Amino acid sequence: xxxxxxxxxxQDTHAFDCVECGKCTSVCPMTRHKKDFAPxxxxxxxxxxxxxxKLARERDLWACTTCGQCASMCPYKVDYTEFIRALRxxxxxxxxxxxxxxxxxxxxxxxxxxxxxxxxxxxxxxxPPLEVAEKGDIYHFTGCSRHMAQVFVGRQGIxxxxxxxxxxxxxxxxxxxxxxxxxxxxxxxxxxWVGDEDNFARLxxxxxxxxxxxxxxxxxxxxxxxxxxxxxxxxxxxEGELPFKAVHIxxxxxxxxxxxxxxxxxxxxxxxxxDACRLGxxxxxxxxxxxxxxxxxxxxxxxxxxIREKCLCCGVSGWISCDADTKLLQMDKLMEAxxxxxxxxxxxxxxxxxxxxxxxxxxxxxxxxLIDIPVNDFTVFVANRLEEKG
Amino acid sequence: xxxxxxxxVAGKAAPGFExxxxxxxxxxxxxxxxxxxxxxRMQYSPNIRIIRVMCSGRIEPNFVLRALELxxxxxxxxxxxxxxxxxxxxxxxxxxxxxxxxxLLEILGVDKRRLRLEWISASEGQKFANTVNAFTxxxxxxxxxxxxxx
Ligand code: SF4
Ligand code: SF4
Numbered sequence: 001x002x003x004x005x006x007x008x009x010x011q012d013t014h015a016f017d018c019v020e021c022g023k024c025t026s027v028c029p030m031t032r033h034k035k036d037f038a039p040x041x042x043x044x045x046x047x048x049x050x051x052x053x054k055l056a057r058e059r060d061l062w063a064c065t066t067c068g069q070c071a072s073m074c075p076y077k078v079d080y081t082e083f084i085r086a087l088r089x090x091x092x093x094x095x096x097x098x099x100x101x102x103x104x105x106x107x108x109x110x111x112x113x114x115x116x117x118x119x120x121x122x123x124x125x126x127x128p129p130l131e132v133a134e135k136g137d138i139y140h141f142t143g144c145s146r147h148m149a150q151v152f153v154g155r156q157g158i159x160x161x162x163x164x165x166x167x168x169x170x171x172x173x174x175x176x177x178x179x180x181x182x183x184x185x186x187x188x189x190x191x192x193w194v195g196d197e198d199n200f201a202r203l204x205x206x207x208x209x210x211x212x213x214x215x216x217x218x219x220x221x222x223x224x225x226x227x228x229x230x231x232x233x234x235x236x237x238x239e240g241e242l243p244f245k246a247v248h249i250x251x252x253x254x255x256x257x258x259x260x261x262x263x264x265x266x267x268x269x270x271x272x273x274x275d276a277c278r279l280g281x282x283x284x285x286x287x288x289x290x291x292x293x294x295x296x297x298x299x300x301x302x303x304x305x306x307i308r309e310k311c312l313c314c315g316v317s318g319w320i321s322c323d324a325d326t327k328l329l330q331m332d333k334l335m336e337a338x339x340x341x342x343x344x345x346x347x348x349x350x351x352x353x354x355x356x357x358x359x360x361x362x363x364x365x366x367x368x369x370l371i372d373i374p375v376n377d378f379t380v381f382v383a384n385r386l387e388e389k390g
Numbered sequence: 391x392x393x394x395x396x397x398x399v400a401g402k403a404a405p406g407f408e409x410x411x412x413x414x415x416x417x418x419x420x421x422x423x424x425x426x427x428x429x430x431r432m433q434y435s436p437n438i439r440i441i442r443v444m445c446s447g448r449i450e451p452n453f454v455l456r457a458l459e460l461x462x463x464x465x466x467x468x469x470x471x472x473x474x475x476x477x478x479x480x481x482x483x484x485x486x487x488x489x490x491x492x493x494l495l496e497i498l499g500v501d502k503r504r505l506r507l508e509w510i511s512a513s514e515g516q517k518f519a520n521t522v523n524a525f526t527x528x529x530x531x532x533x534x535x536x537x538x539x540x
Contacts, residue, residue, distance in 0.1 A: 103452035108459045109498060115459075118499030120540045150494045151451065 003050040005090055015043045015084040016078040024070035024080065029313040030063055032332075033325040037063060038081045041068045046087070056091025062098040066193060067313045068281035081282075085193060092195030093245040098222045098320045106190055106319045109147060114202035123182050124145075131172050136179035139216030139244065141230070143223045144186045145350040157212045158357055159380050160350040166383035167222045167249055173386050174256040179214040189225040189278075191332060192233055193318035204237045212213070212243050219246045222379045224279035224349045231283060248279065249379065250288035250348070257295045259290065263387040270300040271381070272342035274333070275311035276349035289348065289378060296385055302340035312336060314352040322355075330359035334371035346378040353377060408464035409529040411438045415452065416446045419511045420468035426515035434519040435526035438466065439501040445469065446507075447480030451491040454505055461538025464504045464529035467522070471509040481509070501532055523529070 010016055018040065019065040025031050025038040042060050055061055064082045076081075088098075099109055112118075122142060126132045132140070142164040149161030171178050187225050211219060220315045221227040227339035230246040271293065279285045286308045293301045315326040334356060337345040347353060356375045364371060415421040419443045427434060440537065446469025454465045467488060469481040488507040495502045508521050 031486055103450060103456070105450075105452035105455055108452060108455035109494075111459045111499065112455060112498060115539055116500065116535070116537045120499035121503075122499075125496075147494065147497055153490055153493075177485070379504045 002052045005052060006046045006050045006388050008086070008200045010043065010046070010084045011092075012086070013079040015078050015080075015083055018074075018078050020074060021075065023073045023165075024045070024078070026049050027069045027310070028384050029069060029315075029332075030065060030325065032061060032228065033328045039064070041291050042087075043083065052087065052090045053094050053096060054098035055087060057208045058096065061087055061091065063325075065277075065313050065315065065317045067277040067317065069310075069313070072309045085195070087197035088193065089197050092197070098194060098285065100194070101189055101316070101319050103206060104319075105151060106144075106148070107194060107196070109144075109315060110150055110186045110188060110191050110203065111196070112190075112198050114188070114199040114206070120182055122184060122379050123180055125162075125173075126168065126180060130165060130168045130246055131177045132168060132180045133177050134179060134181075135215050136177060137217055138171070138178050139211050139214055139219045140178035140180050141170065141187070141211075141219050141221050141223070141226050142180060142184060143221070143226050143350075145223065147186075148315045148350055148354060152354060153362070155357065157374060158353065159377050160353055162353070163222055163350065163377055163379050167220070169383045169386065170249065170253065170262070170379065171220070173389070174252075174261040178220065181210040181214055181355055183210040183213075185210075187223075187229045188228040189229045191319045193228060194320060200233075201237050204234055206232070208242065212302065217244050219244050220249050220252060221246060222249050222348060224248075224276040224283070224343040225351070228278040228282045242313070248283070248285050248348075250285060253382070254288045262295075264296040264385045265387050266297045267299045270302050270340075270344050272302050272304055272340045273297070273307075273338050273378075274304075274314070274337070274347040274352060274375075275308055276347055276352050277311070277313060277317070279348055281309060292382060293346075294306075296382070300304065300387075302342045303371045304340055306336065306337045314349070315361070316351070316355050318320055319351075327359055327362065328365070331364065331366055331371060334359065334373060335388050337375075338370055338373045342373065342375045344376050344381075345383050346376055348378045350377065404533055407530060407534055409437050409526060409534070410461060411463045411464040411466060411522075411526060411529060412457040412467060413438045413440045413466040414443050414446070414449050415440055415510075416469040416476075416480075417442055417444050417472035419509075420446070420518070422512035422520045423468070423514050426427070426512065427518045428516060430515045432515055432519045434492070434522045439525045445477050445484075447477065448494075449484055449487055451487065451494055453493055454491050454495075457485075458500065458504070458535055458537045463532070463535045464506070464525060465523055467505075467507045468510045468518075468521070469507075471511055474511065483505035487500035500535070503528060503532060504535060512527040
């Protein structure tokens with residue numbers, strides 16, 4: 001039974017095509033710090049002793065951040081991230097679950113959203129002068145950044161709570177009044193990556209229904225995880241074809257800038273940009289965020305050593321397996337950002353921001369001066385630099 | 391006796407519905423208070439399942455969400471009175487945590503009356519019984535939470 005399942009996953013993800021060149025291992029951020037960890041080893045183990053239960057009880061299946069570095073380098077297009085996800089889903093069916101950060105709080109919230117009849121306060125921030133609508137061609141997926149901000153309320157310097165309103169400010173400035181919905185729920189990214197396919201499917205159904213009811217054909221995301229999940233995972237789970245397409249707000253911003261609809265104030269300072277794995281490697285959105293930053297007059301963009309496909313990881317994905325090695329990864333990332341001399345590092349992913357903030361707040365194994373760079377949200381940063389309407 | 395129609399929204403009480411309530415009691419005051427209730431042979435609603443924790447300050451938002459996710463209709467957190475905490479300020483931490491969690495429930499759309507914080511000392515057996523009875527009544531009126539369905 002187990003053997004058949006594993007064989008199918010290996011086939012589906014082309015893991016048999018591997019020529020053992022070792023490129024995946026050489027770029028894997030986990031391999032840098034975790035002893036005996038290598039993406040290929042998980043496949044080898046799964047062939048040596050094909051037991052889903054055994055694999056799911058081991059560290060390695062959950063230690064992988066599914067960052068996609070390995071797959072982006074592999075000349076034979078072995079899809080390790082999907083290999084890991086599929087194996088986790090099999091593990092979940094046997095009730096093997098990982099150790100999640102905050103005791104699985106985010107996953108619990110998602111399951112409540114998947115199953116309950118809720119009177120959500122999802123749109124409490126959508127007050128005048130912000131303009132939103134109940135129906136429209138463009139839908140704004142507000143996501144869970146406010147939920148996460150509430151979990152970390154009181155921590156200094158975290159600005160993800162104002163992401164939804166910042167996105168609407170940008171859209172309004174470009175003359176777009178987006179549709180929003182109170183019945184929207186979490187996209188389900190984290191449940192999908194811990195293998196809880198049942199509750200993930202429930203969230204998919206709810207979101208597809210909520211968005212369809214607005215009549216939207218385009219769904220705009222700020223969050224890289226939402227974008228990835230809607231673009232790549234929803235089509236596999238939803239019944240029938242999705243009545244809308246998912247786009248990232250940075251892609252629309254570039255278009256609006258070109259059309260002269262979006263203008264920015266003169267700004268001083270220097271920023272660096274972190275390619276969140278879901279936006280970059282998973283979705284290939286590398287240039288639009290950089291073009292937006294270049295359109296802000298006076299702002300300087302200082303790139304890190306490793307960017308785009310090679311961008312270093314924030315250390316955790318799916319709210320699973322945050323440990324001492326994760327912290328070392330985060331140090332690598334922060335030191336690289338600090339070396340650019342930028343005043344702040346911007347990223348679209350609310351979780352990247354949280355992870356890196358958390359790493360800074362902890363005891364750190366390096367000189368604190370090497371890592372103390374603020375990490376801020378891209379959408380919020382840009383919205384605060386919009387040209388004032390006269 | 392599982393009620394059929396799940397609802398997180400108040401005012402949809404199902405007839406014959408008996409809520410499941412998880413009560414986190416601190417080791418030093420409230421758990422001893424619960425003991426006293428039993429030793430004194432006072433009656434209280436059998437709807438609660440007590441989980442002993444060392445301090446009410448141990449209760450994090452995920453405890454509450456996890457209980458709801460697994461089918462609880464209400465969550466009671468009980469600790470020592472302010473000033474009496476065995477660890478000096480654990481219950482002050484609990485106050486903050488529960489407020490934070492209540493706000494999270496509000497954003498989520500879960501009726502925050504499903505979460506209650508009470509101070510019950512080791513000598514307040516009667517208060518323990520009264521609290522449990524009152525909370526059970528309130529949650530019964532709110533109806534089934536319904537987040538635990540398979
Ligand atoms: S997805 Fe990332 S962490 Fe996982 S094996 Fe590949 S490179 Fe390593
Ligand atoms: S990069 Fe691809 S071909 Fe090379 S070892 Fe890794 S999986 Fe095999």
